[in-house]
Amino acid sequence: MASERDIRARLQRAGQEHLLRFCAELAPGPRAALLAQLEPLEPEALGEHCRRAAAARAHPSGPPPSWPHAYGLCLPSAWAPRAGATPSRGGSGRRKADPVFLLKDPGFHQIALNKVAVLLLAGGQGTRLGVTYPKGMYQVGLPSQKTLYQLQAERIRRVEQLAGERCGTRCTVPWYIMTSEFTLGPTAEFFKEHDFFHLDPNNVVMFEQRMLPAVTFDGRAILERKDKVAMAPDGNGGLYCALADHQILEDMERRGVEFVHVYCVDNILVRLADPVFIGFCVLRGADCGAKVVEKAYPEEPVGVVCQVDGVPQVVEYSEISPETARLRAPGGGLLYNAGNICNHFFTRDFLQRVTREFEPLLKPHVAVKKVPYVDEEGNPVKPLKPNGIKMEKFVFDVLPFARNFVAFQVLREEEFSPLKNADSADRDNPSTARRALLAQHYRWALQAGARFLGPHGAQLPEQPSLPSSGEPAAVCEISPLVSYSGEGLEVYLQGREFRSPFILDENQARALQP
Numbered sequence: 001m002a003s004e005r006d007i008r009a010r011l012q013r014a015g016q017e018h019l020l021r022f023c024a025e026l027a028p029g030p031r032a033a034l035l036a037q038l039e040p041l042e043p044e045a046l047g048e049h050c051r052r053a054a055a056a057r058a059h060p061s062g063p064p065p066s067w068p069h070a071y072g073l074c075l076p077s078a079w080a081p082r083a084g085a086t087p088s089r090g091g092s093g094r095r096k097a098d099p100v101f102l103l104k105d106p107g108f109h110q111i112a113l114n115k116v117a118v119l120l121l122a123g124g125q126g127t128r129l130g131v132t133y134p135k136g137m138y139q140v141g142l143p144s145q146k147t148l149y150q151l152q153a154e155r156i157r158r159v160e161q162l163a164g165e166r167c168g169t170r171c172t173v174p175w176y177i178m179t180s181e182f183t184l185g186p187t188a189e190f191f192k193e194h195d196f197f198h199l200d201p202n203n204v205v206m207f208e209q210r211m212l213p214a215v216t217f218d219g220r221a222i223l224e225r226k227d228k229v230a231m232a233p234d235g236n237g238g239l240y241c242a243l244a245d246h247q248i249l250e251d252m253e254r255r256g257v258e259f260v261h262v263y264c265v266d267n268i269l270v271r272l273a274d275p276v277f278i279g280f281c282v283l284r285g286a287d288c289g290a291k292v293v294e295k296a297y298p299e300e301p302v303g304v305v306c307q308v309d310g311v312p313q314v315v316e317y318s319e320i321s322p323e324t325a326r327l328r329a330p331g332g333g334l335l336y337n338a339g340n341i342c343n344h345f346f347t348r349d350f351l352q353r354v355t356r357e358f359e360p361l362l363k364p365h366v367a368v369k370k371v372p373y374v375d376e377e378g379n380p381v382k383p384l385k386p387n388g389i390k391m392e393k394f395v396f397d398v399l400p401f402a403r404n405f406v407a408f409q410v411l412r413e414e415e416f417s418p419l420k421n422a423d424s425a426d427r428d429n430p431s432t433a434r435r436a437l438l439a440q441h442y443r444w445a446l447q448a449g450a451r452f453l454g455p456h457g458a459q460l461p462e463q464p465s466l467p468s469s470g471e472p473a474a475v476c477e478i479s480p481l482v483s484y485s486g487e488g489l490e491v492y493l494q495g496r497e498f499r500s501p502f503i504l505d506e507n508q509a510r511a512l513q514p
């Protein structure tokens, strides 16, 4: 551990000596904690970070006035094999002509060869959701009470099983989980408590992204308490530094992983290692891909995938002007309609190039936030106005470096329902996420030939699309261990009646097996 004198000298070099202004009055414990927090900050990098943050806020590098005209509508039909196509279900021969079916096989093949990994971005703080624990530990009130982490773990197990069965082998989809200082401890603990949801712990690799100091508008790192610097994770684009910091790509190489499905934690419908998406990207020889859904309304908080001068990129919802977001295409739909659902495909080779060459070129994004701080007298202050700058990189900012980028459109009701807000908000909250999952499972069950009875035994009407109440006609939850995307359910459900609420888990499936 460096001495206080050394640390003070380093902070002086960075122009941030004020971080030690209460050090002398601290008790030994808090003082040691503050010094431990300051020690790893490299003076040059810290000084540069603070200068860049202040400069970025003072002179935002906004898009030039003419930029909207540079965009093309993103989804030529070749990029959207599933637009309008019915996602495949069950196991009938008619699916041979279905593009989904044609893509699935190569996807499963790569999974069976142990060439596919999933990588979860789970360093966020869940501020909008209003929880103090990692979002993945949240459960939205399903009959099974499963958390997001459990649903994801079970989808991994099922996709491994499906790929293994198809190719007559056993295979593994390793799960890399990027956490932050806020989420690593509780996430690791949660996985241990739940026995890694029956995954092999050797195949679940947690690693931590970096934290960066929050900075005032005049370029001074902020003290949140006398003994603590205000720090925030470096954004989901911190992935690329974290991959290098923790030799994650080397770990992938050792395991023979070639393709990585990167996704964010909050989408309850996420299809981990989706064989259709993987198959599409691999067949197209892509090094980088993004799943998109049709954007629902101009203000929807999703980034849009688009092109500037032929170069693919995502323009984040926080950085697009309301006028641009409202622009209409000749057909009447939104011009920028390819909503990013934070599901990305990368080859390991591309990630290698990013970490070696491109990461330093990624421009951080500026978020101006209310950052609690201590005033000159050492009193804690909760600011009413934004006072601090947090700098973040975005995971999709590597798109322009791709040699062959593809976008892949999927159906929202099958693949996208993010949990962003508390139930007090109208959208993207625990209730909408729960309903989206239950509505999907109800649809799958109807398509597999199930009928549902109400609590008094009367047959319920079939309502494949959601009624205005938003609740499906019957409550039906299907374990991901039984079905990953609606496949294989006829054998349990065809021609049978079930009383709502109905949970089809592994035990129930065994009991229903003819």
Ligand SMILES: CC(=O)N[C@H]1[C@@H](OP(=O)(O)O)O[C@H](CO)[C@@H](O)[C@@H]1O
Binding pocket: 236, 264, 301, 302, 303, 304, 314, 316, 317, 339, 340, 341, 342, 394, 395, 396, 418
């Ligand atoms: C930096 C980043 O990845 N932003 C993503 C991400 O938004 P958040 O609000 O950061 O969760 O998820 C959205 C989809 O839920 C996607 O549309 C958006 O572009």
